[in-house]
Amino acid sequence: MRSRLLSVAFGLLATVMVASQAFAQCGDCSGCSAGSGCVGGEVVAAGSAACGPEVTYQERTVYRNQMVTSTKMVPVTTYERQTQTRMRTVRRCVASVETKTQTYTVNVPKTEQREETYTVNVAVPYTEEETYTVQVPVTTEQEQSYQVCVPYTENVERTYSVRVPYTEEVPYTVTVCYYEPVEQTYTVQVPVQVEEEYQVNVPYTEMVDQTYSVQVPVTEQVSQDYTVQVPHTEMVTKEYQVCVPRQETRTATRTVSKCVPVTTMREVTVDQGHWVTEEVPVAASYGSSAGCGGVAYSGGCGGCGSSAGCGGCGAASGCGGCGSAAGCGGCGSSAGCGGAAGCGGAAVAGAGCTVTRRRYVSNPVTTQVPHTTYQRQTQEVPYEYTVTVNEMQTRTREVPVTTYTTETRQRMVNVTRYETQQRTRQVPVTRTRTETRKRMVCRYETQERTRTVNVRRTRQEERTRSVTRCRIEQRTQSVPVTRTKMETRTRMVPVTTMTTEERTRTVQKTRMEPQERTRTVSHTTYVPEERTREYNVTVYNTVEEQVPETYTVCVPVTTQREVQVTECVRVPETITVPVYGGGAASGCSACGGASYGGTVQAAPAAGCAACGG
Numbered sequence: 064m065r066s067r068l069l070s071v072a073f074g075l076l077a078t079v080m081v082a083s084q085a086f087a088q089c090g091d092c093s094g095c096s097a098g099s100g101c102v103g104g105e106v107v108a109a110g111s112a113a114c115g116p117e118v119t120y121q122e123r124t125v126y127r128n129q130m131v132t133s134t135k136m137v138p139v140t141t142y143e144r145q146t147q148t149r150m151r152t153v154r155r156c157v158a159s160v161e162t163k164t165q166t167y168t169v170n171v172p173k174t175e176q177r178e179e180t181y182t183v184n185v186a187v188p189y190t191e192e193e194t195y196t197v198q199v200p201v202t203t204e205q206e207q208s209y210q211v212c213v214p215y216t217e218n219v220e221r222t223y224s225v226r227v228p229y230t231e232e233v234p235y236t237v238t239v240c241y242y243e244p245v246e247q248t249y250t251v252q253v254p255v256q257v258e259e260e261y262q263v264n265v266p267y268t269e270m271v272d273q274t275y276s277v278q279v280p281v282t283e284q285v286s287q288d289y290t291v292q293v294p295h296t297e298m299v300t301k302e303y304q305v306c307v308p309r310q311e312t313r314t315a316t317r318t319v320s321k322c323v324p325v326t327t328m329r330e331v332t333v334d335q336g337h338w339v340t341e342e343v344p345v346a347a348s349y350g351s352s353a354g355c356g357g358v359a360y361s362g363g364c365g366g367c368g369s370s371a372g373c374g375g376c377g378a379a380s381g382c383g384g385c386g387s388a389a390g391c392g393g394c395g396s397s398a399g400c401g402g403a404a405g406c407g408g409a410a411v412a413g414a415g416c417t418v419t420r421r422r423y424v425s426n427p428v429t430t431q432v433p434h435t436t437y438q439r440q441t442q443e444v445p446y447e448y449t450v451t452v453n454e455m456q457t458r459t460r461e462v463p464v465t466t467y468t469t470e471t472r473q474r475m476v477n478v479t480r481y482e483t484q485q486r487t488r489q490v491p492v493t494r495t496r497t498e499t500r501k502r503m504v505c506r507y508e509t510q511e512r513t514r515t516v517n518v519r520r521t522r523q524e525e526r527t528r529s530v531t532r533c534r535i536e537q538r539t540q541s542v543p544v545t546r547t548k549m550e551t552r553t554r555m556v557p558v559t560t561m562t563t564e565e566r567t568r569t570v571q572k573t574r575m576e577p578q579e580r581t582r583t584v585s586h587t588t589y590v591p592e593e594r595t596r597e598y599n600v601t602v603y604n605t606v607e608e609q610v611p612e613t614y615t616v617c618v619p620v621t622t623q624r625e626v627q628v629t630e631c632v633r634v635p636e637t638i639t640v641p642v643y644g645g646g647a648a649s650g651c652s653a654c655g656g657a658s659y660g661g662t663v664q665a666a667p668a669a670g671c672a673a674c675g676g
Contacts, residue, residue, distance in 0.1 A: 156603040170589035252507040
């Protein structure tokens with residue numbers, strides 16, 4: 064089959080090559096290629112039947128493959144569950160209750176009332192004087208020198224740089240694009256219809272006998288030995304320990320502490336001083352905080368801005384302020400306030416103001432004061448207490464003890480085993496067979512053609528542009544600069560020191576005193592007592608009985624079921640195909656000896672004898 068297909072393919076290829084060669088030979092005499100025939104060296108008009116095949120279209124029937132779905136009956140084996148009944152031996156334990164008597168011991172609580180004495184610490188408040196130390200501040204004035212940073216301004220020559228812009232022409236290169244038409248050769252794939260044979264595997268179904276194995280269950284009765292634990296209960300005498308409480312009185316000592324007051328004499332120093340008022344001369348100083356012209360006092364010979372005394376600048380009374388005609392003179396005068404001498408001046412010797420101030424005069428007095436303290440004393444005191452002591456006693460009681468005896472018994476047990484059986488069933492098997500068919504195939508031939516294409520190219524051009532640049536120039540300017548200088552000045556500064564003083568105060572304190580009190584306490588003791596009780600014991604006996612049992616068996620059942628089967632079916636279809644026919648008896652009918660549409664034309668006596676026919 065494969066060799067047949069190859070021979071058909073080579074035959075079609077040879078036909079195509081002969082047809083192309085006939086066209087080429089007819090074009091050698093510049094007849095067929097120009098659209099006209101050539102007969103005996105004469106040019107035949109285009110459109111005549113002298114050269115080239117005539118194309119006609121015919122309807123033909125072809126077969127195409129189509130998948131068709133159909134319904135078939137297929138045997139299917141399913142398993143159905145069937146319920147069956149069988150008897151099974153079941154062993155169960157039957158419980159029986161027995162009543163027994165038991166003697167046991169119970170500790171019965173007994174409550175007694177008794178009185179006991181206990182000690183309580185009671186808080187007792189009392190008052191006590193104590194001496195403490197106090198830091199008393201004392202303020203004095205001291206002269207202090209300080210430095211002041213005074214600013215002043217001066218002009219300084221400074222050189223600075225300036226960027227001055229200017230413009231100049233700069234050449235540069237530009238790449239310019241342009242398009243140029245160019246002839247370009249390209250290849251085209253031309254479709255050609257060719258008939259070819261192909262092979263198809265067609266599926267078909269057939270029924271085949273198949274042998275399969277089935278496991279069939281078989282139930283048998285088998286004797287089986289099993290072991291049973293049979294319980295036996297016996298009363299056994301057993302010893303046990305009982306804890307019996309009893310009361311004991313014991314003697315011990317305990318430590319009792321109490322506070323005892325102790326009075327002693329000690330020295331206490333009390334400051335019985337007083338405050339005195341005195342006037343103190345103070346030297347004047349400009350800007351001082353005290354004295355003549357100071358701002359810390361409302362009286363005295365006032366400085367600049369004071370409200371009374373020798374008036375400062377703008378004062379309403381006293382030595383006149385700035386610009387006044389009377390008193391100590393205005394600011395800047397040679398006499399009066401603010402001058403070289405007088406109130407508020409620069410400290411004239413022998414001429415100043417007095418300041419009134421209060422001063423504390425200390426007078427310490429030492430006296431003997433009684434001081435009471437409490438000392439703690441301890442002593443050992445005997446006392447009695449009761450202790451409950453437990454004693455262990457051995458007693459005897461009857462206790463039930465259960466023992467188990469092993470017995471071997473027999474029972475019938477259902478044992479299921481499976482037997483393998485061979486069975487036969489019809490199974491559909493899908494197989495394929497090979498068929499040869501024909502179809503039209505579209506092939507492509509390569510042809511070269513020419514077209515004009517615009518190609519983008521570039522060229523370099525020289526151009527100029529204006530560029531702004533900067534140059535640096537040095538210039539000079541006068542700049543005011545603020546600087547500082549240090550000056551030394553004097554001022555009066557108050558200084559506070561701390562003086563230590565002892566003082567006395569009354570403090571509330573609390574001491575703890577022991578007191579004995581009595582209370583009634585409940586005391587519980589336990590008295591052993593024997594009692595009797597009945598209890599139930601459960602005994603289990605094994606009983607055999609027959610119980611029906613239901614079980615399920617799977618039985619195979621064969622049924623017919625519809626199955627959708629897809630098959631490949633050949634369907635006829637009518638298509639239109641081109642048919643190439645021969646030309647007239649004259650002209651280029653023998654150009655290359657080609658045949659079209661199955662008709663072979665004989666070469667004429669005259670015409671294209673030189674066209675390679």
